[in-house]
Amino acid sequence: MALKLFDLHCDTLTECFRTGKSLIRNDLHLDIRRGLGFERWVQCFAVWIPDEVRGDEAVSLFEGAADLLEREAARCPALRLIRSSADLDALRPGECGAVLTVESGAAAAGSLERLSGMVRRGVRMMTLTWNGENELGGGVRAPGPLTPFGREAVREMERLGVIIDLSHASERLFYAVAEETSGPLAASHSDARALCPHPRNLTDEQFCLIRDRGGLVGLNFAPPFLSKGKARRGDVWRHAEHFLALGGENVLAMGSDFDGTDLPEDLRGVGDMEALCEDFLRHGCPEDVVRRIFFENAYNFFHSL
Numbered sequence: 001m002a003l004k005l006f007d008l009h010c011d012t013l014t015e016c017f018r019t020g021k022s023l024i025r026n027d028l029h030l031d032i033r034r035g036l037g038f039e040r041w042v043q044c045f046a047v048w049i050p051d052e053v054r055g056d057e058a059v060s061l062f063e064g065a066a067d068l069l070e071r072e073a074a075r076c077p078a079l080r081l082i083r084s085s086a087d088l089d090a091l092r093p094g095e096c097g098a099v100l101t102v103e104s105g106a107a108a109a110g111s112l113e114r115l116s117g118m119v120r121r122g123v124r125m126m127t128l129t130w131n132g133e134n135e136l137g138g139g140v141r142a143p144g145p146l147t148p149f150g151r152e153a154v155r156e157m158e159r160l161g162v163i164i165d166l167s168h169a170s171e172r173l174f175y176a177v178a179e180e181t182s183g184p185l186a187a188s189h190s191d192a193r194a195l196c197p198h199p200r201n202l203t204d205e206q207f208c209l210i211r212d213r214g215g216l217v218g219l220n221f222a223p224p225f226l227s228k229g230k231a232r233r234g235d236v237w238r239h240a241e242h243f244l245a246l247g248g249e250n251v252l253a254m255g256s257d258f259d260g261t262d263l264p265e266d267l268r269g270v271g272d273m274e275a276l277c278e279d280f281l282r283h284g285c286p287e288d289v290v291r292r293i294f295f296e297n298a299y300n301f302f303h304s305l
């Protein structure tokens with residue numbers, strides 16, 4: 001089966017910005033060159049704002065990484081920025097459609113104007129927090145509430161059609177946002193807490209809430225989220241199988257976390273995505289469900305924004 005891939009989260013852009021490496025060809029988990037054989041490929045590139053970076057420094061980190069993505073797209077015809085559903089329609093085999101996303105709303109530095117500026121630059125999805133606390137609320141390691149600014153920000157994100165990403169949110173923040181909003185919610189890179197009790201993973205109740213709201217959950221390849229023991233590529237299927245049993249066939253997607261984490265030794269980067277897809281088929285996952293998880297659910301969701 002020729003692979004169509006839509007991956008909701010990687011940190012490769014931030015890593016390239018930090019190290020000066022090329023997004024097109026590098027020795028990281030992902031580069032553009034390695035995915036060009038896919039039948040279709042849409043990749044979300046997150047700008048990650050670490051918890052010690054705030055204010056103007058967070059703004060310039062966002063702007064610098066967004067500039068880098070634009071520069072790389074300008075010099076590589078196979079790398080196309082995706083800002084609209086028309087851009088998605090125009091994507092062809094042998095191209096990478098790049099979606100700009102943000103990991104931690106600290107990138108907005110507490111300003112709704114900054115937030116709309118980020119959207120004008122192409123941001124389509126944003127996690128409210130990383131692990132700590134920021135202007136919007138608390139992450140998994142600092143479970144503060146949804147702040148008054150956070151409340152305004154999620155309303156503005158809904159108005160602007162930016163996907164509210166609740167990966168990294170504390171449970172308290174997760175439910176506060178669910179109450180504050182009515183549209184679909186996403187968790188771009190989180191696994192099942194029922195299988196691996198890590199605070200970054202989703203409880204069944206959280207998953208079902210996202211399912212009922214017509215949202216998306218991306219499967220994360222980080223070993224500490226996949227397994228309490230030594231994680232293998234096959235663990236990704238275990239988490240998928242669990243979520244499928246909760247009625248997740250229209251919810252699940254990929255959320256690799258490439259270049260934001262270590263990886264299982266048999267899942268070394270984007271070059272192993274075809275092998276992961278084969279695993280799902282070998283475990284008896286029907287081909288149409290595999291297509292939905294690897295591509296269609298996320299594609300349809302982004303297309304409908």
Ligand SMILES: [Zn+2]
Pocket residue numbers: 103168189260
């Ligand atoms: Zn993350």
